Amino acid sequence: MPRLILMIPWLLLATGSCLLPIAAVRSARGDEKVHVGLDDAPDGIACLDYAHSYMWPYNTGIDAVRVAxxxxxxxxxxxxxxxxxxxxGASCKSEDTYGVRKDYSENxxxxxxxxxxxxxxxxxxxIIxxxxxxxxxxxLDPQEYREVDGDTMDNWGELRLQLxxxxxxxAIPADRFKPAMRATEAGHAIVSQTEISDPTTGLRAVIEYPVKTMNVSRDGFPDNSGQSVWQIDTGPVGVPDLSxxxxxxxxxxSLGFVATISRHPTAADFVLEQLTPLPPPNDAVRVLHYSKPFSLRAKNRLLGIPPPPQ
Known part of the structure; x- marks a missing residue:
């Protein structure tokens, strides 16, 4: 059976459906110091370095593509x-790959x-x-929005991951203001891990994402009589329906955006991309748009990543 190829610094792993022995992975990397973040991730990564992690969905001699x-x-x-x-994976636009139809003459x-x-x-x-x-x-035709493939091996070949x-x-306390503010002002990258669950189905998920937008109110919001607060608004992320x-x-x-706030560290708000009717009188027309925001109970963790020494 074809296997998933997983690239991690200093170690090449071939994994099937079983979980990776995380302690062994870290030992083999020569990376035994205490890690913050997830200690039970199947890929053995406690916190992903998003600046240097890629997937290769198409990985053949004719066409191989690296996607952030x-x-x-x-x-x-x-x-x-x-x-x-x-x-x-990062978004791209539909393209004439390698310019097969492109004319580079004056015409x-x-x-x-x-x-x-x-x-x-x-x-x-x-999402893979x-x-x-x-x-x-x-x-333009929103009916062709989603395409699900239960087994990518037949169409794409062997998926390669560089993680x-x-x-x-x-670690940055998710319920305090000053540690997150210091990391933000210092220019440290921030990664958030938002855990949601559904006790009825027995499913839970940890959504990990680099924080792209961070609002910080040093003096309190909406005025200086309130407490200092930060708020994250980031996407897109992969949001699963666990119900x-x-x-x-x-x-x-689904594709979604997530928002969390330091005042309420046990909650997360989401808005998903979906077919959404235009306002009346044009509500018979539906377009793809982020709509119908909702709130979930959640566990939020923040991780700071300092820049490399110069």
Whole structure:
């Protein structure tokens, strides 16, 4: 059976469906110091270094593509005792790959000539994990938005992951203001891990993502009579619906944004991309848009990553 190839600094791993022996992985890397973050991640990474981690969904001699990882979501099935990691790749546009249709003579620079981007164009991104994938294409026709593949091996070949651990990561209290403020002002990268669960299904998930937008109110908000507070608003991330079991499991995922706040560290708010009607009188028309925000009970962890020494 084809196997997932996992690249981690100083160690090449080939994994099947079993969990990695995390302690052994860290020992083999020569990286035995205390790690903050997840200690039971299937890929052996406590906190991902998003600046240097990639997935190679297409990995053939004809076409191999390296895609930056935007976020990862680990889904734990506490009934079965299993865990699966899903990776959200960076977005791109539909393109004439390698310029097969492109004319580089003078005619190719005239208005209306073919370019490396298709017209009409669409946005393209994907979530991959557990030998399966869901592709999101934001086309003019929203009915073609989602494409689920239960086994990517037949179409794409062997998935390769280049994962790097944020070995210098340190914990930031998610319920306090000053530590997060200091990390923000110092220019440290911040990674958040938001854990959600559904006790009815026995499913839970940890959504890990680099914090791209951080609001900080030193004097209190909405005025200086309030307490100092920070708020995270970041996306896209892969958000699974844990309220029921899907087949394949990756069908549970949507693209979303997540917001958390230091005043309420046991909650997280989400808004998902979905078909959304236009306001009346045009409500018969539906477009892909982020809508219907909702709140979930959650456990939030923050991790800081200092810049490398210069």
């Amino acid at each position: 990882i935007e976020s990862r979501t680990i889904v734990y099935d506490d009934v079965a005792g299993t865990a699966t990691t899903y990776y959200l 190719g620079f005239k208005p209306g000539a073919n370019t490396l981007f298709y017209d009409p164009n669409y946005d393209f991104t994907w 994990g557990g030998r399966s994938s869901v592709i999101f294409r934001r086309k 790097r651990s944020a070995v210098s990561a340190y 029921k079991r899907y087949t394949p499991a990756i069908r549970a995922f």
